[in-house]
Amino acid sequence: MDALITVLPGDGIGPEVAAAGQQVLTAIAEKYGHKFSYSEQLIGGAAIDAIGNPLPPDTVASCRESNAVLLGAVGGPKWSDPNATVRPEQGLLAIRAELGVFANLRPVQILPQLAGASPIKSERLRNVDMIVVRELTGGIYFGAKTRDATSASDLCVYERHEIERIVRVAANLARNRSGKLCSVDKANVLETSRLWRDVTSKLIATEFSDLNVEHMLVDAAAMHLINRPSDFDVVVTENMFGDILTDEASMLAGSLGMLPSASIGESECGLYEPIHGSAPDIAGQGIANPCGTIASAALLLRYSLHLNEEADAVEAAIRQVIADGKRTADIAVDGDQVLSTQAMTQAIVAQLEQR
Ligand code: NAI
Ligand code: MG
Numbered sequence: 001m002d003a004l005i006t007v008l009p010g011d012g013i014g015p016e017v018a019a020a021g022q023q024v025l026t027a028i029a030e031k032y033g034h035k036f037s038y039s040e041q042l043i044g045g046a047a048i049d050a051i052g053n054p055l056p057p058d059t060v061a062s063c064r065e066s067n068a069v070l071l072g073a074v075g076g077p078k079w080s081d082p083n084a085t086v087r088p089e090q091g092l093l094a095i096r097a098e099l100g101v102f103a104n105l106r107p108v109q110i111l112p113q114l115a116g117a118s119p120i121k122s123e124r125l126r127n128v129d130m131i132v133v134r135e136l137t138g139g140i141y142f143g144a145k146t147r148d149a150t151s152a153s154d155l156c157v158y159e160r161h162e163i164e165r166i167v168r169v170a171a172n173l174a175r176n177r178s179g180k181l182c183s184v185d186k187a188n189v190l191e192t193s194r195l196w197r198d199v200t201s202k203l204i205a206t207e208f209s210d211l212n213v214e215h216m217l218v219d220a221a222a223m224h225l226i227n228r229p230s231d232f233d234v235v236v237t238e239n240m241f242g243d244i245l246t247d248e249a250s251m252l253a254g255s256l257g258m259l260p261s262a263s264i265g266e267s268e269c270g271l272y273e274p275i276h277g278s279a280p281d282i283a284g285q286g287i288a289n290p291c292g293t294i295a296s297a298a299l300l301l302r303y304s305l306h307l308n309e310e311a312d313a314v315e316a317a318i319r320q321v322i323a324d325g326k327r328t329a330d331i332a333v334d335g336d337q338v339l340s341t342q343a344m345t346q347a348i349v350a351q352l353e354q355r
Pocket of ligand 1: 073075076077275278282288289292
């Protein structure tokens with residue numbers, strides 16, 4: 001098939017991991033006889049430096065005409081002055097809104113060989129296989145903001161239809177997995193969460209009464225994720241809670257650098273990115289873990305291009321390389337062979353070519 005993919009490297013380790021994802025997509029195209037074209041565009045701090053706008057119009061135009069978008073990460077200390085009026089993260093929020101990708105799917109799978117890289121006891125990690133469905137275009141990240149010298153505010157708003165559509169995505173996923181859905185909110189304190197729980201309950205009662213649904217408060221969810229992670233299957237939650245809980249969940253997998261995400265919505269064009277940020281502490285050193293981005297490229301193949309066999313091949317190649325004992329520094333424990341971002345990517349590409 002022919003596909004146009006917009007690549008948004010961004011800042012920090014973003015360009016390093018986005019290049020890895022693109023390399024793997026190119027290897028897939030060669031192996032399976034597809035023709036992928038790439039349009040590389042600016043976003044975040046790189047775009048602020050170039051034209052003063054974290055989401056240039058050319059970037060939006062390119063994404064709109066693409067079949068899918070692969071993104072690295074944005075942000076960094078250079079653009080983090082508290083008084084700055086333009087910020088890299090505005091570009092990220094804006095492209096999510098522009099593309100209408102309201103559902104951010106974050107699968108959390110544990111490779112048994114990485115149990116030693118996790119701070120959690122390995123017996124707790126057995127049978128962990130969950131997917132967190134994070135609402136991505138509403139809530140407090142998108143509400144009106146104010147700040148003066150003495151006070152500040154961030155408004156959290158959710159509309160009924162925004163809750164319904166994200167819960168529907170999660171419920172359909174749950175139906176195709178174990179039938180178990182956990183909705184996470186803070187309904188004991190927040191009005192948006194009380195609406196969330198009410199809408200979720202009604203939707204489940206009318207459309208998904210076959211599912212086994214549990215409502216959980218976010219603070220308890222943070223604890224149970226670590227204490228009994230294998231009890232979770234599909235988790236659905238609002239924007240900020242999903243952001244925080246998945247960084248926490250990444251510790252089950254061994255590193256933030258392992259986890260991918262797929263952001264999908266009404267259109268076929270999805271946005272695919274690792275769940276981590278720009279990691280300024282390791283940027284430019286060539287040591288970032290590319291697996292989260294490469295696994296995001298697999299999700300791109302699956303969800304936007306409907307190339308399931310190709311997606312499976314990428315995921316299998318990552319698993320095999322890890323099984324062979326190859327590691328980036330973040331997932332290495334004593335005695336492991338530590339590879340650079342490029343060498344790890346090459347190993348995954350070589351594995352793909354062999355299959
Ligand atoms: P971060 O996710 O960039 O890094 C947290 C820690 O995880 C760091 O120690 C980093 O070295 C490590 N890490 C992250 N990805 C890694 C990888 N692939 N391989 C190895 N280690 C990895 O979060 P942080 O440091 O809080 O934020 C840095 C910047 O990134 C901020 O400007 C923040 O706003 C931005 N950010 C951007 C996101 C995005 O573009 N989607 C998401 C989260 C944060
Ligand atoms: Mg995050």
